[in-house]
Amino acid sequence: MSLTSRHLLGLHGVPKEDIVKILDSAVSFKEVLDRPIKKVPTLQGKTIVNLFFESSTRTRISFELAQRRLSADIVNFAASTSSLSKGETFKDTARNIEAMKIDMVVVRHQSAGAPHFLSRIVDANIINAGDGRHEHPTQALLDIFTLREKFETLEGLHICIVGDILHSRVALSNIYGLKAMGVNVSVCGPATMIPREIEKLGVDVYHHIDDVIPKVDALNVLRIQLERQEGGLFPSLREYHNYFGVTRDRLDRADKPITILHPGPINRDVELSADVADSEHSVILQQVLNGVAVRMAVLYLLSQSKP
Amino acid sequence: MKPTILKNTHIIDPLQNLDKKADILIENGKITKIATQIQQTKDKTVVDLKGAVVAPGFIDMHVHLREPGYEHKATIATELASAVAGGFVGVACMPNTNPAIDDGSIVCYIKDQSEKTLNGLIDVYPIAAVTVNRDGKQITEMAELSEAGVVGFSDDGNPVGNAHIMRIALEYSKMFNKPIIQHAEEKSLTHDGVMNEGFVSTTLGLPGIPTIAEALMIQRDIMLTVYCGGKYHVAHLSTKLGLELIREAKRNGLPVTCEVTPHHFTLTEEEVRSFDTNTKMHPPLRTQEDVDAMKEGLSDGAIDVIATDHAPHSYDEKQVEYLYAPFGIVGLETAIGLSVSELVKPGVLTLAQMIEKFTVNPRRILNLPQATIKAGENACLTIFNPEEEWTVDIQRLKSKSKNSPFHGRKLFGKPVGVINNGRIMIG
Numbered sequence: 001m002s003l004t005s006r007h008l009l010g011l012h013g014v015p016k017e018d019i020v021k022i023l024d025s026a027v028s029f030k031e032v033l034d035r036p037i038k039k040v041p042t043l044q045g046k047t048i049v050n051l052f053f054e055s056s057t058r059t060r061i062s063f064e065l066a067q068r069r070l071s072a073d074i075v076n077f078a079a080s081t082s083s084l085s086k087g088e089t090f091k092d093t094a095r096n097i098e099a100m101k102i103d104m105v106v107v108r109h110q111s112a113g114a115p116h117f118l119s120r121i122v123d124a125n126i127i128n129a130g131d132g133r134h135e136h137p138t139q140a141l142l143d144i145f146t147l148r149e150k151f152e153t154l155e156g157l158h159i160c161i162v163g164d165i166l167h168s169r170v171a172l173s174n175i176y177g178l179k180a181m182g183v184n185v186s187v188c189g190p191a192t193m194i195p196r197e198i199e200k201l202g203v204d205v206y207h208h209i210d211d212v213i214p215k216v217d218a219l220n221v222l223r224i225q226l227e228r229q230e231g232g233l234f235p236s237l238r239e240y241h242n243y244f245g246v247t248r249d250r251l252d253r254a255d256k257p258i259t260i261l262h263p264g265p266i267n268r269d270v271e272l273s274a275d276v277a278d279s280e281h282s283v284i285l286q287q288v289l290n291g292v293a294v295r296m297a298v299l300y301l302l303s304q305s306k307p
Numbered sequence: 308m309k310p311t312i313l314k315n316t317h318i319i320d321p322l323q324n325l326d327k328k329a330d331i332l333i334e335n336g337k338i339t340k341i342a343t344q345i346q347q348t349k350d351k352t353v354v355d356l357k358g359a360v361v362a363p364g365f366i367d368m369h370v371h372l373r374e375p376g377y378e379h380k381a382t383i384a385t386e387l388a389s390a391v392a393g394g395f396v397g398v399a400c401m402p403n404t405n406p407a408i409d410d411g412s413i414v415c416y417i418k419d420q421s422e423k424t425l426n427g428l429i430d431v432y433p434i435a436a437v438t439v440n441r442d443g444k445q446i447t448e449m450a451e452l453s454e455a456g457v458v459g460f461s462d463d464g465n466p467v468g469n470a471h472i473m474r475i476a477l478e479y480s481k482m483f484n485k486p487i488i489q490h491a492e493e494k495s496l497t498h499d500g501v502m503n504e505g506f507v508s509t510t511l512g513l514p515g516i517p518t519i520a521e522a523l524m525i526q527r528d529i530m531l532t533v534y535c536g537g538k539y540h541v542a543h544l545s546t547k548l549g550l551e552l553i554r555e556a557k558r559n560g561l562p563v564t565c566e567v568t569p570h571h572f573t574l575t576e577e578e579v580r581s582f583d584t585n586t587k588m589h590p591p592l593r594t595q596e597d598v599d600a601m602k603e604g605l606s607d608g609a610i611d612v613i614a615t616d617h618a619p620h621s622y623d624e625k626q627v628e629y630l631y632a633p634f635g636i637v638g639l640e641t642a643i644g645l646s647v648s649e650l651v652k653p654g655v656l657t658l659a660q661m662i663e664k665f666t667v668n669p670r671r672i673l674n675l676p677q678a679t680i681k682a683g684e685n686a687c688l689t690i691f692n693p694e695e696e697w698t699v700d701i702q703r704l705k706s707k708s709k710n711s712p713f714h715g716r717k718l719f720g721k722p723v724g725v726i727n728n729g730r731i732m733i734g
């Protein structure tokens with residue numbers, strides 16, 4: 001069993017069958033995570049490099065755990081610098097890794113397209129763990145997996161992604177993945193944080209959260225990055241919370257419970273009020289566990305691909 | 308140069324409305340005879356051009372030679388060889404060197420280096436900075452620079468962002484009748500952008516450069532030109548919006564001109580989907596609508612000039628992540644091929660109109676003497692074969708840098724050679 005591509009660079013253009021394969025395979029790996037001994041020999045003898053040019057504790061830990069559970073050998077390479085500063089270039093780093101006979105590379109980078117560039121210069125399977133504001137495919141897959149667990153079927157669901165869509169790799173990957181699975185997708189955020197012509201991706205755009213809440217089954221609430229306020233894209237955190245914050249009050253006005261996802265880490269009482277984050281309709285902690293299972297599935301399936 | 312007969316030429320000279328098949332005799336760097344058949348004699352070299360087009364010598368009015376300061380990207384010697392290979396007899400070079408061309412000594416240095424290259428075959432016309440060190444604060448010594456031989460002023464790479472400085476520059480440069488060549492970009496709208504802003508930038512997660520950043524700057528500058536005069540030329544026009552403003556300004560009789568690059572009438576932002584850093588340039592590749600508008604502008608005369616914005620960058624500099632790659636591509640050696648393939652073959656321009664945009668119009672804008680094909684005139688000629696098909700191979704480019712997005716592209720229209728300043732280079 002393998003996927004159409006030998007890399008996971010993004011969810012753009014990934015066929016539904018591949019997504020289903022990953023989700024189904026993640027179900028089996030999640031069972032492994034429930035066993036007393038949470039380890040399988042699937043990737044024994046394989047070497048994986050986690051190449052993180054941007055710090056992201058959560059994503060790195062999740063990948064690392066997935067790799068350990070699959071018995072792979074791991075090398076972590078963290079660099080806060082890029083080719084902008086002096087020192088080794090991205091290309092040289094990649095070439096060095098290649099020389100060490102690595103099977104897979106998980107890469108996180110500030111520049112959109114960095115994993116694509118990497119896939120052209122090294123032979124290993126490449127997994128995009130977030131490239132700039134472009135894609136973060138494993139995050140979207142774990143979001144979709146979590147939704148499928150909750151709702152059983154994805155077809156016909158309506159999900160709204162809330163927050164800074166412009167700077168979000170999570171939003172784009174979610175849009176591509178969810179649309180492929182037949183989900184209705186909307187986005188909601190301040191007009192300054194909605195990228196141009198996004199409606200051409202087949203999503204509805206909202207600027208008032210109260211307009212969209214009654215229509216959806218789940219909200220995927222994005223983290224507001226505090227530096228965006230400094231960039232002047234919205235006037236204050238206070239105003240953001242008052243107009244876009246997902247609060248108990250707002251959810252109570254809907255006629256059915258609404259599932260809450262968040263890729264973490266949460267700014268409590270900014271994009272999400274504390275009582276909502278901790279409520280029974282929040283699946284935020286399930287997302288964390290599912291992240292490991294989904295990443296195990298991706299690593300396994302890519303390891304099966306032909307070079 | 309021995310007396311030379313160019314046999315079987317197809318002369319196209321838009322200045323004289325001339326389009327005929329003939330032989331040309333060149334003696335002591337001058338055209339001495341044009342006739343259907345010129346008798347071969349032992350003392351004359353004969354070059355059979357087999358029907359190739361012979362046109363007045365082409366000028367590329369937007370070239371980055373990189374010397375002094377960035378010799379790892381290119382040198383005057385390498386890029387003039389590239390210009391010859393591309394069919395140009397002259398280039399105007401932009402002042403974003405290090406140091407910038409902002410005083411007479413650098414103009415002299417560039418002229419000296421150029422004259423030493425290829426025995427002075429190529430004319431190099433320096434463009435000086437509008438402001439000292441191109442930092443937008445204080446205009447350069449334009450009178451002295453004009454005397455040193457610069458043909459215009461530009462802070463290219465940067466716009467002249469401050470409206471007051473632009474006003475001063477337009478007013479002051481009027482005294483020498485030299486154009487201010489604007490890299491039209493409202494920086495406060497583009498900040499960290501790397502590609503055209505729109506649907507494609509949205510799907511690629513790359514920061515965008517909106518079309519209005521170009522149009523707003525053109526709009527402002529046209530208003531300044533109305534108010535205080537001066538000659539205003541827009542470098543590398545890329546947007547339909549900007550073009551409409553220029554067309555309107557021309558209709559109102561303003562001294563406003565513009566140029567377009569071959570990549571902006573050939574490629575769209577869709578190319579960026581590959582994340583190939585050779586698709587990263589300033590201004591960015593735009594939409595199909597903009598590309599169509601560029602062709603329309605060329606066809607109706609709103610766009611005066613085809614210029615390449617030849618911008619060499621070393622291999623290593625481009626082999627980086629998209630966000631960090633420098634802007635620009637080389638263009639001298641693909642300009643004729645792209646123009647014939649994209650403009651002449653599909654009927655956007657006639658050959659004569661294309662030639663006009665490579666020689667008559669840039670010479671007019673830069674106040675250079677016109678080249679014309681007539682007995683008694685200096686032989687200043689570009690020879691190319693519009694019917695020859697060839698494939699771009701970046702390894703065979705003469706430019707020191709190979710940063711072209713056109714590698715592997717099949718083109719019609721191949722430069723055959725140039726003749727200028729009593730020198731001949733064919734094949």
Ligand SMILES: [Zn+2]
Pocket residue numbers: 463464465490542543589590
């Ligand atoms: Zn420029």
